[in-house]
Amino acid sequence: MEQDTRAANLAEGWRLAWAMGLLMEEALPEDSTASTPAVRASMRGNRGKDTKPEKVLRSLLFKEGLRYRVNARPLQGLRRSADVLFPKARVAVFVDGCFWHVCPEHHRPAIKNVDFWNEKFADNQRRDAETNRILEEAGWTVIRAWEHEAPEEVTKRVISAVRGASGETGEA
Secondary structure, eight states: OOOSSHHHHHHHHHHHHHHTTSOOOOOOOTTOOOSSHHHHHHHHHOOSSSOHHHHHHHHHHHHTTOOOEEEEOSSTTOOOOEEEEETTTTEEEEEEOTTTTTOTTTOOOOSSSHHHHHHHHHHHHHHHHHHHHHHHHTTOEEEEEETTSOHHHHHHHHHHHHHHHHSSSOOO
């Protein structure tokens, strides 16, 4: 089984494992809404927090001297967490993914399981609007940014809101 490259050697090993019956296709659980095991694996791999756009934004805010909470609930009893939270200034920042929150520029509609996905997207949009309303009624400033937005621009919006609300240069 000696191959010219490591990649070819690994590929041959996987082919042999399949041929010997050591590997088999994963069956979908009965309650799964995924159309295939590959789709299920992809869905399970999506992060709900600490995404790359969130980390970049947090890094820029930290460099500007701002201190914040990460994935924290703005209001006790509200089962929703802001990606970046400034409790003293009452500013909640959400970095929304283009796919999950139906970005008008980048969202691609589902091709399979269309009814499920349309309902999922509509629920996400309803929850986002409800969250905005609840927080704003409680005196919070809500900033929503798309994952594709330039982090520097989002940082400027956040800094303006935090420093405008608190009159200070940062928050603990």
